[in-house]
Amino acid sequence: DAGVTQSPTHLIKTRGQQVTLRCSPKSGHDTVSWYQQALGQGPQFIFQYYEEEERQRGNFPDRFSGHQFPNYSSELNVNALLLGDSALYLCASSLWQGFQETQYFGPGTRLLVL
Amino acid sequence: AQTVTQSQPEMSVQEAETVTLSCTYDTSESDYYLFWYKQPPSRQMILVIRQEAYKQQNATENRFSVNFQKAAKSFSLKISDSQLGDAAMYFCAFIGAGGTSYGKLTFGQGTILTVHP
Numbered sequence: 001d002a003g004v005t006q007s008p009t010h011l012i013k014t015r016g017q018q019v020t021l022r023c024s025p026k027s028g029h030d031t032v033s034w035y036q037q038a039l040g041q042g043p044q045f046i047f048q049y050y051e052e053e054e055r056q057r058g059n060f061p062d063r064f065s066g067h068q069f070p071n072y073s074s075e076l077n078v079n080a081l082l083l084g085d086s087a088l089y090l091c092a093s094s095l096w097q098g099f100q101e102t103q104y105f106g107p108g109t110r111l112l113v114l
Numbered sequence: 115a116q117t118v119t120q121s122q123p124e125m126s127v128q129e130a131e132t133v134t135l136s137c138t139y140d141t142s143e144s145d146y147y148l149f150w151y152k153q154p155p156s157r158q159m160i161l162v163i164r165q166e167a168y169k170q171q172n173a174t175e176n177r178f179s180v181n182f183q184k185a186a187k188s189f190s191l192k193i194s195d196s197q198l199g200d201a202a203m204y205f206c207a208f209i210g211a212g213g214t215s216y217g218k219l220t221f222g223q224g225t226i227l228t229v230h231p
Contacts, residue, residue: 031217033217033218033219035219037157040224041223041224042118042205042207042221042222042223042224043159043205043219043221044221045218045219045220048217048218050217055217056216056217056218058218088157090159092159092219101147101209101216101217102147102149102161102164103161103209103219104161105151105158105159105160105161106158107156107157107158108157108158108159110157
């Protein structure tokens, strides 16, 4: 049973550039959530996708956008990168069951903005 | 808005001993779930245990158990027979079963657990 996978594992960009991160959910899951984790802090919710639509969004600017594909995989796009965007980006998948949602995380993508 | 507070930035325990990590939360919702996640140095976030708020019985997973006090909004994690592999950052997290917090985990600041041989 394949778990959540993310690519790439590491990425280095410069300020102003754009980046795309990818996530494949755990087998059988239909919902993907994205989190940003700065070093030494807890993850912060960015947004969640279900049925190819953004269902929930955290307090992140419009520079952060996403997409979900028919096979439930997802992308996170960040435009106009800032130094403060350097973080570990975690993808989590879950099953939309109405009243419970246990999220399982991937290994993350470490983004460094120079 | 929901908040999760972990008041212990660091904890340590001797191998084979028991340790308890504290967590408090604040919410106006009546239906929600609470989790403990473990994040080792690899930074892979691993689910440790889950508690449904409507269940009075405390959740248990092998050496891990919780003390859930709904009225006090407290959710502590007890690790029994600690092992070297338990060393990690532990995060307490909250998710609502509906409303504005549905689908988004709110995490505490984390507690670094060190296990001494």
